[in-house]
């Protein structure tokens with residue numbers, strides 16, 4: 001009997017040791033099917049609400065009667081407010097009008113499927129009742145825990161509750177680098193102690209607030225945040241909730257060394273939508289403000305239109321990405337009316353068109369469509385293309401460029417009105433009703449038997465007669481010039497050699513006289529020439545302040561009277577050439593008024 005017990009104990013000890021080893025395994029090493037299962041709800045969701053809410057919301061973008069120049073949540077930094085003075089916000093912060101169920105209802109009615117709220121922004125203030133510091137909401141007159149209430153409201157209404165948590169911390173004395181406005185603690189920081197505090201608060205959140213869908217890290221760009229700390233934090237969080245999704249800002253922004261990898265489950269372009277997504281199999285989410293600030297700023301009335309919001313959502317989905325749209329509630333706990341109005345209007349569109357977004361995949365077309373966007377779904381051998389028509393054709397004829405399938409069926413989504421289709425020279429031609437059903441965006445549903453059969457087509461003229469020649473679609477010639485992808489670039493760059501050049505082939509449906517403009521960025525002025533159909537325009541890009549600072553440049557007019565295929569080329573002027581970045585060339589029908 002004793003021998004048997006010894007054997008059992010030794011097996012148990014071995015199993016525990018393995019368990020420990022497994023716990024030390026890297027959660028990034030999951031199988032593709034495990035990863036897909038974990039990401040599935042998020043990929044289906046497509047649309048989420050971002051909430052920036054903190055002490056800065058009470059400041060509302062003003063300090064000592066001065067409006068901050070930057071975003072509301074950066075006011076401590078931008079106004080260099082000493083911590084001892086910033087702390088005067090604590091007794092003022094009392095969101096008596098906060099109503100978690102109402103916030104969730106607003107998000108749900110807008111068609112949003114998840115909410116990401118700041119548990120701690122760079123100010124370091126915990127928007128939850130933390131036992132690890134008094135720099136949290138427990139020190140304010142507000143007697144409740146808003147994150148607990150929001151988590152419960154999300155569960156009650158079927159939305160997924162997620163958290164934004166800043167690695168950078170302007171208040172904690174152990175965080176480094178210390179900030180000049182920290183007038184409280186002058187002891188040298190100990191980053192290991194800060195790391196332990198960071199994990200301690202995350203443990204409070206990941207064990208005390210139910211299931212967390214996404215941990216949205218941020219503030220990872222300072223050099224104290226190393227590769228190893230990012231990898232360790234990713235695994236720490238996954239170990240507490242293995243099914244959680246973690247964004248790519250958990251990891252350091254420092255260059256990767258051989259053998260290292262980017263930690264995080266999806267990319268996070270900010271305030272911009274990548275021109276072509278990030279390619280198949282890469283998950284990403286654009287986060288964007290509704291005005292210009294993340295945290296509430298009473299003076300910021302630069303609101304995006306609902307049309308812009310809806311078309312951004314469609315644009316993201318058409319490229320296989322999510323759209324995380326921000327609201328910045330006030331210190332009283334109210335989401336601004338201007339935000340609510342836009343979310344209600346967006347909700348009305350989504351109510352009628354949601355199937356074209358939720359769970360939809362990226363467009364099968366390699367090139368952006370001249371009249372709008374496309375999302376798709378496939379089931380039972382049938383492909384459904386959702387054609388999001390932003391510019392409804394005046395003549396009712398919509399060409400789907402290069403599409404060679406015969407349609408199984410075509411109809412207007414909201415009215416179910418059937419649409420006739422015919423094969424045309426440039427693709428499938430749909431005969432649409434005379435009026436667009438929805439000014440925000442009108443959806444035409446096109447069903448195909450099998451996969452889309454798409455012929456690569458030249459760049460087409462847009463419905464308004466214009467032609468946009470994007471950097472991403474240029475043919476580049478030479479040894480150094482290259483296309484720089486990514487939301488912040490999307491340009492022809494490294495144009496170091498004046499003998500390198502670029503050209504585009506496009507197809508004119510209607511000839512005429514066109515005004516030619518370019519979007520250029522340069523550190524020193526750069527002269528170049530446009531040549532098309534035997535005509536040449538010479539122009540000079542001014543020094544724009546940087547290779548990322550693009551300005552519109554009017555080049556002149558050209559005559560293209562004959563429809564058909566046309567090649568436009570851009571060559572540097574070799575004498576005195578300075579590198580220039582080029583984002584796009586645009587031809588617009590000439591108007592004397594322009």
Ligand code: FHN
Nearest residue numbers: 071073074218219270287294
């Ligand atoms: O500095 C923050 C900013 O305040 C805001 O939170 C955005 C949202 O993604 N992230 C950082 C800027 O990139």
